[in-house]
Amino acid sequence: MVRVGQRVPNFELEVYYPTTKTFGKVSLEDFMRERRWLVLFFYPADFTFVCPTELADLAEHYDELTKMGVEVISVSTDTKYTHLAWQTTEKLLEKVRYPMGADPAGKVSRLFGVYDEDTGLALRGTFIINPEGVLVGSEVNYYNVGRNAEELVRKMKANVYLMSHPDEACPAKWEEGKKTLKPSPELVGKVYTALQE
Template sequence: MANRLLSVGSVFPEFKKTAVVSLEKGNEFYDITSEDHKNADKWMVMFWWPKDFTFVCPTEIAEFGKHVDDFSDRDTILIGASTDSEFVHLAWRKNHDDLRDLRFPMLADTSKSLAEELGILEANEKIAYRVTYIVDPQGIIRWVSVNDLSVGRNVNEVIRVLDALQTDELCPCNWQKGEATLA
């Protein structure tokens, strides 16, 4: 990675970006900021994918889409992101059956400024790696997972880690929500 990966304990960078939030004419786009989840006193999960109109990416996006209520139940704002434009995101959502009814925003980092600040740009093409961030309500990064461009992530593991972090206790290996913690 060109820049140093922003990791656990770091403050998530401030941002204001346009995102696709709907297919409804006139309501497709909305500006999202780094303050939205903090003002709502919520956690944030932001996951990045390399490119729209590709093969692995829609499988991940659709799987996150199936779990929107799981994140909502955990007082967590879910945001998907890539360096593609909001217009490309919109066209992809209209074109792909699994993405049409998404209930979370697809953030457009067309300037690549946020991805660059996070240190997640692949060196040659300057596209984002498959990175997932869990950020607490104070804006502190509590978990980061980075996958190679060719490997999709595990959404259930993101939820498991979110559950563990939200206990604010010591959680053993393979801990699942409802199991005893170590503290």
């Protein structure tokens, strides 16, 4: 299982492309060659209840994410054919334009530690991989708690900013344009003061 801070080994996924209603294959290497960020958005299953609300929420923020150089792939253990059927029948998914990954054998879900051996489903996991192939963000929820794509956007803005400002750190609730921190001996015990300046 890959952990935050580690390089992610290459993997492949079959995908369904909602915009063209076609199928294809992607690999992590594809995105690394293009120097793009990748967000893997695991969810339990198609034709369920919380899942379409999450994917619809993510679709509302997809343009903002792609403008930052991010590709998003939603992933479940369903097949690409099930993705096609679900996306074309569930009204909540009509705005989904990101690729929908099929992981029926659970290989990629196991790699990221979200595969539930008892159910054959993936937990709700969000993973951020930087353009160098390093896992820099990980969030896992149980089946019954949906995620908020606005928080994913905030985390992505912070990660993109920090990639070009590696000597800085983003405090809690950091938003684009707000004050960052520069860890140093002088900052120890004086974070409050630094944030007020």
